[in-house]
Amino acid sequence: MVNRAELLAGTRPEVGNRILVTEKESFEGYQVMDYKGMVWGISMRSKDVVQDFFMGFKQFVGGELSSYTELSDESRQKALDRLLASARRIGANAVINFRFEIASSPYAGNAEVVAYGNAVVIKPIVNYVPMGGLGNLIAEFVDAYTGCKTNFEPTKTYIESPAGEVIENAGYKFVVCPKCKTKYKVDTDENGKPKINGLQDADNLEPGMQIYCLKCGTKFTIPEV
Template sequence: MADNLINREGLVSGTRPEIKHDRIIMTSADGFDGYEITEYFGVAWGISVRAKDMGQDCAMGCKNITGGELSAYSAMGHEARQRALDQMLSMASRLRANAVINVKFEVEPVATGSAQVVAIGTAVKIVAIENYVPAGAIGNILAEIHDRIATNKVD
């Protein structure tokens, strides 16, 4: 089986895909459904402080009076968030994590026209739980599909 293909038989039986060593997944929750946390590496974070130039700041001040989206500030916010996120994931990678849980963003103004964005989470190692079947409707559907395949009763 090629490295980039998902083990579909395992997936139908509930087993989640293995997280490769060169990838890091993240969530704002305290874990991932179908995965077990095997190691905690500690806090991972990234910080970005971004500012726009005076010309854009003046233009945004006028836009603030006339109304509408402050697009330069939106772009600045997106860029700062992405840089902080990239730094957090880089730190998690250096810690040998393959996942980050409890991810949160904090945004603070530093000065007029600038903002500090902090991305913070807990770097962990997760492994797929074999034959994991989630509770509720999804678990019942997966179990039914698995049973039909196992007994060759595919409609």
């Protein structure tokens, strides 16, 4: 027997000693338990004037500006390390809404990299059920195959008609249109089912016999008489 809880047991691993970082507002399968506030890490790197002069020269002849690329990678890593360190220091185990910003300093040859985000404490959600299309699909699939929805009633393809009131007059039985009160004489056929001369069952899907009122068009059910 497929068990829904077991199939969808999506408990994510504990964060442990790591610090998880995401650019999004949350981690799939984790719950934010505490907000620790903004954390950031800044790294600044000075390049000497001579190097900057050659960079300019390379730009002029169309060479690759590898020196700036290195600076940016190294500075990013430093900024990230500092952000992670301050997140750890305040007891967070994750950073959400993480961003990098690179700004060139007004001083020639300086570049500043800022890494920032919201430090949080997260915890795996027990038996996390993924949200969205796939999650719903799985949930429905499992429902269908485990009978969580216990009754599989056939889909009704008709709208239940109101029943006409049965009255007796002078030994005859009549059914009254629920809307306009027009009376129809009711007989029974050889099986004891109600029958109205000249009218057929108007709806084969709906149980019992229905007619459309000849005067007002209302469809109604002829009760057993």
